[in-house]
Amino acid sequence: MYLKEYKITHINTVKSYRSTFNVAVEETILLYANNKQIATLTSTPEQLEQLAVGHLICGGSVNSIHDIKDIMIDNSNRIYSRITPADQHNDIKVRSDTHFNYEIIMGSLHHLESKVYHQTRGTHAACVISSSGRCIANAVDIGRHNAVDKVIGQALMDGFDPDEHFLLSSGRQPADMVLKAARVGIPVIVTKAAPLSSGIVSACDTGICLIGFAQKNSISVFSHEWRLDGSFQV
Numbered sequence: 001m002y003l004k005e006y007k008i009t010h011i012n013t014v015k016s017y018r019s020t021f022n023v024a025v026e027e028t029i030l031l032y033a034n035n036k037q038i039a040t041l042t043s044t045p046e047q048l049e050q051l052a053v054g055h056l057i058c059g060g061s062v063n064s065i066h067d068i069k070d071i072m073i074d075n076s077n078r079i080y081s082r083i084t085p086a087d088q089h090n091d092i093k094v095r096s097d098t099h100f101n102y103e104i105i106m107g108s109l110h111h112l113e114s115k116v117y118h119q120t121r122g123t124h125a126a127c128v129i130s131s132s133g134r135c136i137a138n139a140v141d142i143g144r145h146n147a148v149d150k151v152i153g154q155a156l157m158d159g160f161d162p163d164e165h166f167l168l169s170s171g172r173q174p175a176d177m178v179l180k181a182a183r184v185g186i187p188v189i190v191t192k193a194a195p196l197s198s199g200i201v202s203a204c205d206t207g208i209c210l211i212g213f214a215q216k217n218s219i220s221v222f223s224h225e226w227r228l229d230g231s232f233q234v
Contacts, residue, residue: 002027002044003120024122026142030078033061034085044123044141045077047150052079054153058180062086065156092179094207096163096187102230104133105166105190106216111135112170112192126151127168128160128186136160144171148180162186173199173210182206187227190214195222 002025010019024044031039031052038061043051052071056062067084074080111127117140126147127138137158139150148169155165166188167181173191175198181189182202188209195203195212200222203210209227213220221228 002046003116022119024116024120024142027077031055032078032080033083035080041143041146043143043146047139047141047154048073048077048079050139050150050153050157051146052081052153053156054149054151054180056081056083057156058149058152058183060086060179060183092182092206094182094185094187096185098131098163098187099227099229100131100166100188100209102219102228102232104131105129105188105211105228106214106219108133108135108168109190109192109214109216111138112168114140116140117170123147125168125170128152128155128165129168131164131166136165144169145177145180147171148177152180152184152186156184166190169193172196173203173212175199175202178202178206178208178210182208190219 003022004025005020005022008019008021010017026042027045029041029043049071062068062083063086070082072080108129112125114125117123123140123142124144124147125140127135128151129135137151137154139147141147162185167186169191172193174196178199179202190211192214195210203223209224210222211219
């Protein structure tokens, strides 16, 4: 993780003192597809291939990882991809019929913890977790969108089955975040933060179980509760 140490003056009601603080470093990333610039991203400058793969697929530029023919990254944070563009359509549905145990979901939240967050308080995390609770991919970035793109990109590069996995995120869930998982076919999104109204609508429309305010002993389910198994009664 890219960090930079800064000198600071800490002031509180008791005393003031000089200290140092580690800050997360961000850089501008330019993404090209078939020689055309399609995105300018402000991101932590690591896992750039995973970022590109995830952004292309989660953003709908391609239908699958097989439509990404080549990726090249230069020394100036420019990513060049050669792709077969996706057919444009808006009917995004998650077809998985897998059920997930809510206790496993709550027990997986520790995977979002990261040393760099505790150092900087300035990063987001995302993880892909199997239905049995195994973390198969994780990513940390200054942006919640980038973290999700990176972790899904990594999982896709490793050949995972989205039907059998759920997505953990530390960030809020508006529609564009929910649609990232939906385009890949991930049936459950779990965030420690809040869903937004557009995210709930998108989850309902695409068939995603959207879980917010997740803690080690409680979750709030906003859509498609039928995807959850466990000993809860309403």
